[in-house]
Amino acid sequence: xxISVLTQEVLxxxxxxxxxNAIDGTAGGGGHTQEILKKIAPKGKVLAIDWDPAxxxxxxxxxxxxxxxxxxxxxxxxxxxxxxxxDAGLSPINAVLLxxxxxxxxxxQSGRGFSFLKEEPLDMRYNPDITVTAEEIVxxxxxxxxxxxxxxxxxxxxxxxxxxxxxxERAKQRIQTTRQLLDVIERAIPRRSALxxxxxxxxxxxxxxxxxxEHIKKGLQGAVDIISPEGRIAVISFHSLEDRxxxxxxxxxxxxxxxxxxxxxxxxxxxxxxxxxxxxxxxxAQKIET
Numbered sequence: 001x002x003i004s005v006l007t008q009e010v011l012x013x014x015x016x017x018x019x020x021n022a023i024d025g026t027a028g029g030g031g032h033t034q035e036i037l038k039k040i041a042p043k044g045k046v047l048a049i050d051w052d053p054a055x056x057x058x059x060x061x062x063x064x065x066x067x068x069x070x071x072x073x074x075x076x077x078x079x080x081x082x083x084x085x086x087d088a089g090l091s092p093i094n095a096v097l098l099x100x101x102x103x104x105x106x107x108x109q110s111g112r113g114f115s116f117l118k119e120e121p122l123d124m125r126y127n128p129d130i131t132v133t134a135e136e137i138v139x140x141x142x143x144x145x146x147x148x149x150x151x152x153x154x155x156x157x158x159x160x161x162x163x164x165x166x167x168x169e170r171a172k173q174r175i176q177t178t179r180q181l182l183d184v185i186e187r188a189i190p191r192r193s194a195l196x197x198x199x200x201x202x203x204x205x206x207x208x209x210x211x212x213x214e215h216i217k218k219g220l221q222g223a224v225d226i227i228s229p230e231g232r233i234a235v236i237s238f239h240s241l242e243d244r245x246x247x248x249x250x251x252x253x254x255x256x257x258x259x260x261x262x263x264x265x266x267x268x269x270x271x272x273x274x275x276x277x278x279x280x281x282x283x284x285a286q287k288i289e290t
Contacts, residue, residue, distance in 0.1 A: 004031030005277040006236055009264050010097060013284040014232050016040050020094035023047045023085060025078035025219060030059035032097055037067050047072045047090045049081070051127045051210075054110065077127070079215035081222030094231045096223040100216065101238040101280065102126070102206075114206060116198040119179045124202075124209045134205045138175050143167045153213070154204030155240065158189040162201055178202075203239065213241060220249045224256065227287050232259065234284045243281050256285040 010032060016022065016039040024033045027048035036046050048071055050056050056073045063071050076084050078098060085093060102114060112123040113134060122135035141149070143163045150159035165188035166175065175181055185198045207213060223233045233256070237243040243263060250258045263281035271278045 003274045003277075004029065004035075004099070005101070005270070005274065005280045006264065006266055006282045007032060007035055009282055010234050010236070011035060011039055013259060013264070013282070014039075014095040014097065014234055016044075016095055019043045021045050021047075021090055021092060022095040022097065023049065023081065023090070023093060023223075025049050025081055025096060025098045025223070026100065027059045027073075028055055028099060028102070030062035032099060033059055033071065034062055034067075036095075036097070037063070037070060041070075043070070045070045045072060045090060047074060047085060047088050049074045049076055049078055049084060051075070051077045052110075053127075077215060077219075079218035079222070081219050082225050083222075085222075085226045092228040092231075093226050094228055096227055096231070096233045097236075098216075098219060098223070098234070099236040100212070100242050101236065101276075113178045114202070116178050116182045116185075116196070116202050119177055122176060122178060122181060122205075124206045126210050130209065132209060134209050135174075135176055137205060137208060138166060138181060139170050149208050150201055150204045152204075153207040153241065154200035156200040156204065158197075161188045164188070207241075213245060216242060216245050217249065220246070224253060224287065229287055229289050232284055232286045234282060236280055236282050237263075238279050238281070243283070246283050250283060250285045253285070255287055257288050259284040259286055 020040045021044055022036050024046055027033050027050040033046050033048045048059055053075050056075055072088050074084055074088060111120055113120040114124060124134035146163035146166060147159045150156040150162055162185055165184050169184045182198050185201050189197050191197050235246045237246055250256055260283050263283050266277045266280055
């Protein structure tokens with residue numbers, strides 16, 4: 001089962017009260033949604049949004065029967081947060097949470113090639129309606145575009161070598177699976193650190209396929225537009241690109257006051273029990289009257 005990260009810290013900083021309404025813009029495995037429901041009982045509601053229809057099914061299974069009438073499940077992208085909230089008719093909105101990491105369930109069970117540790121098709125789409133897959137990018141994009149994508153979205157220092165090796169290998173046969181791509185990457189670059197050599201390349205492809213960074217900016221703006229004064233926005237990011245966007249957005253928005261000078265990170269006990277939490281960073285801002 002997916003384990004939500006920084007749950008206690010999220011609940012503390014969101015400062016939820018009984019009967020508040022909240023949005024979980026990235027419902028994932030439903031862990032945060034479940035805990036938020038407890039804090040805003042008995043009448044508070046949660047609008048749980050996820051782009052992946054399978055994720056919403058997992059949320060539905062996790063929520064207790066007595067709480068089902070307080071959860072509004074919505075298949076959509078948090079980039080459209082403002083419109084979704086309006087369509088759902090949820091008001092007022094006292095808190096918004098965005099957990100930008102993908103869930104363990106997606107990693108282990110989706111079969112879409114998010115993990116380089118499993119032999120799966122190179123898909124990487126959160127939602128099946130997305131038209132471009134990771135396989136198409138790897139096999140169609142020219143070498144320079146691949147290099148730039150690995151540099152920007154993966155911050156990969158060996159982007160040029162990986163792009164060159166991909167172009168060389170796909171000339172022999174189409175790269176269709178995670179295992180094929182992993183073999184290409186391992187031939188292209190040395191393994192010199194604890195970080196697996198394929199980590200940044202797979203990250204870059206996932207971000208590119210799902211247009212993740214642009215969605216963060218739109219989702220944050222939507223949250224500012226719909227949240228009530230004194231309401232709080234919490235964002236959990238998992239790599240420097242995401243955290244940079246959130247930090248800059250909170251800094252530039254005159255309607256927001258940052259509640260965290262530095263990002264909140266997991267305690268040692270959480271990292272020990274859930275190693276995937278080690279890169280998580282939480283930033284929180286409160287809407288103010290302008």
